[in-house]
Amino acid sequence: MTVRRPYANGFALLIHSMPSPLFQPAQAFASRRNSVDLLKMFTETRNLNLGKAINAHLIRAFQLDLIQANYLINLYVKCGQLHLARRLFDIMPERNNVSGNALMAGYFQAGFPLEALGVFKSMDLSQLSGGPNEYMLTTLLASCAEVRALEEGRQCHDHALKSGLVSHSYVRNALLHMYSKCSGMEDALQVFRTIPGFDILALNSMLNGFLEHGQLNYAMEVVSGMVKEVARWDHISYVAVLGLCTDSKDLNLGRQIHSQILRRGVEFSVFAGSAIVDMYGKWGDVKSSRRAFDGLLNKNVVSWTAVMAICAQNGCFEEALKLFLEMQLVGFRPTEFTYAVALNACAGLSALKNGDALNAHAEKSGYKEHLTVGIALINMYSKSGSIDDAKRVFTSMPHHDIISWNSIITAYSHHGLANEALEAFHEMLKEEVPTYVTFVGVLSACAHLGLVDEGFYYLNHFMREVGIRPGVEHYTCMVAMLCRAGLLDEADGFMRYTCVDWDIVAWRTLLSACQVHRNYGLGQKVGEHVLKLDPDDGGTYILLSNMYAKANRWDGVVNIRKLMREKDIKKEPGVSWIQTAILKMVVCGCVDNHEKRKSEKLAPLPSYNLDASVLLRSGF
DNA sequence: TTAGGGTTAG
Known part of the structure; x- marks a missing residue:
């Protein structure tokens, strides 16, 4: 027997050649129970x-037996x-x-x-008399859920059925959770039906x-079932229901849950x-979001990042920064998510520095x-x-996923480097499967x-070949494409005869093209439609005001102004534009100063818009 | 087993 001394750190530098039994009946400790009690205590107090x-x-005294070793493993863990x-x-x-x-x-x-799964695979099944017990099975299922190992999860299910361990409620819950993560909800539903009563854990998983x-x-x-049948929800229920309210935009339920949390005095977990x-x-609703954030007793880097993201997503970029x-x-250190949000805020501001x-x-x-x-970073530099x-960041990235490819394709497209965008697209096809967003970039x-x-x-x-159904963004690119080629009537026909739920952006694309191509007849028709x-x-x-100004249609400009007054949208930033349109006409000599003064009465011109030379310099 | 992020047409 070779035993090396001294044992480094007091820990066994063992001794693979030890003929064993390494595990001997206890003697040196007054009893094995003593050592086990000590190990339990040191585990509780985390006394490594x-x-x-x-x-x-225990090793020096050849007393380490299976049970003590198990307690030690637990202590180390x-x-x-x-x-x-x-x-x-x-x-x-x-x-065991x-x-x-x-x-x-x-x-x-x-x-x-x-x-965790590796440990199980490395174990000799003869050590586990009758296979994994209910505890190990639960850990196995949880690990399968995490790595989406459906096949292994199903094997666990088989074992649970054969061994009768499926009668343990936590095994059933773990099974339900595994299926809900790894497979369709049908499998999860089957397990759910075997669970008697209203188990909050099972409901959370579903x-x-x-x-x-x-x-x-x-x-x-x-949720309806939970509201009716479960008096006490746990934190996970609250978080899940709030997630549902977020996705379904259910304002009523969301507010109710929020006030219920406040009313019941349920301790606000940082998650909820x-x-x-x-x-x-x-x-x-940025204001309420901000108010909720300010009222949080527990904050962490996630809640900070969440509120920053909300600001950035709603255009409050300075606030986010x-x-x-x-x-x-x-005292919170940013994570990669925080950097991403902050960079996005810079992108929104085009704040290169x-x-x-x-x-x-x-x-x-x-x-x-x-x-x-x-x-x-690609997005920030591009915007x-x-x-x-942007290109430099892209090429120096250690890995690319589809989103990074989409980002560089879109960046090229935005910068008018359409050939580069298409090149990148074909390069991407060697590595990734294109998505909905990819084609928005490609079509643009x-x-x-x-x-x-x-x-x-x-x-x-x-x-269609790659199984992506075109959406309104793609069709809008098509409208823009036809317009760019000067095919305005074709674009108009395309919009009227393609069964798409066109939004204001699409119609404005056509309207804008009418203005650029001076197709005032179509422009007026489209304009009326868009205004409706x-x-x-x-x-x-x-x-519209720009278009009428270009067409020397003073009556049109005045009419637009009238409509704006009727609709009471004078607070829109567009108001100054109508003044600009009038000014443009003045500059071009379409309207004399008398008309200009009339227009000033209608819409007083701010001083920065009065300088016609600015307009002339801007290339109008 | 629970919360936050990055790519979308004009």
Whole structure:
């Protein structure tokens, strides 16, 4: 027997050649119970050093038996020392369900579900008399759920049925959770039907499963059941229901849940708090979102990032950046998500310098390698006008996913580099499957190049071949494409005869083209239609007033102004544009000064709009 | 098992 001394750190540097039995009946400790009691105590108090000392002692005295080793594994796991737990596990000549599950649960809870499954696979099944027990089965199922291992999950289900372990409620819940993550909800529903009564854990799993699969109606049914039958929800229920209210835009239910949380005094978990902040923000109610955030007792980097994201998504870019600074002042370090949101805010402001600074900041903190950050950088540089930097970020990224490809394709297209966009698209096809967004970029590039035939080929053949149904964004690109090629009547016909739920953006595309191509007849017709569609859209008035100004139609300009007054949309930023339109006419000599003064009475011109030379310089 | 992010037409 070779025993090396001294044992480093008091821990066994074992001794693979040890003929064993390494595990001997206890003697040196007054009883094995003593050592077990000590190990339990040190586990509770997370006293790693004393645990190690006992470990060393037991080994020196050849007293370490299976049960003590299991307690030690548990102690190491609880102290976050997975490598020590693993080392001990690997040298144990005998193991059982408890040893396996202690290590597996350790890996799973530390976020390593694959390793947990690996431990199971490495175990000799003869050590597990009768296979995994209910504890190990639960850990196995949870790990399968995490890595979407449906086949292995089904094997666990078989075992649960054969062994009768399926009668344990936590095994059933774990099965339900596994199916809801890995397979369609039908399998989950079958398990759900075997669960008697109204189990909140099972209901949570069903709810989250339906939410994840986008089946909001079914999710709502589950919530109705919960409202009627379950008096006490847990935090997970609240978070899930808030998620449903966010997705389904159910303002009533969302507000009810929020006030219920406040009324019941349910302690605001940081999870539920962030979900509430997110919910109001996704409804577009930034004020309530901000108020909810300010009222949070528990904040963490996630809630800060959530409120920043809400600001940025609703156009409050400066606010988002202010929050980014504030968050760091109170001591939270940004994550890759936080950087992505902050970069997005810079993109919204075209704030190249701030974006550059954030780039350096992210690089220093080691977050630049993250896909999310790379994509946000591409977007920021592209929207700030620096396509070269966007390209540089893209080529220096360690990995590309479909979103990063979509980002660079869109960036090229926005910069009028349509050929580069199409090149990138074909390059992408070697690695990734295109998505809905990919074709928005591709078709917009075709529109820039006036490639009408190619555009229709992508729309009618390519997209269908890869199973993507074109949506209104794609069809709007087609309208823009026809318009760009000067085919306005064709664009008009395309819109009238294609069965698409056209939105204001699409109609405005055509209207704008009418203005550019001076097709005033069609423009007037389209304009009337667009005004009916949304009489409060300031942008339409801008386009129309510009068009009438170009057509020297003073009556048209005045009429637009009248309509704006009737609709009381003078607060729209477009108001100054009608004045600009009038001024343009004055500059061009279409309207004399008398008419101009008349117009000033109608709409007093702000001084910055009065300077005709500015307009002339701008190339009007 | 619960919260936040990055790509979308004019």
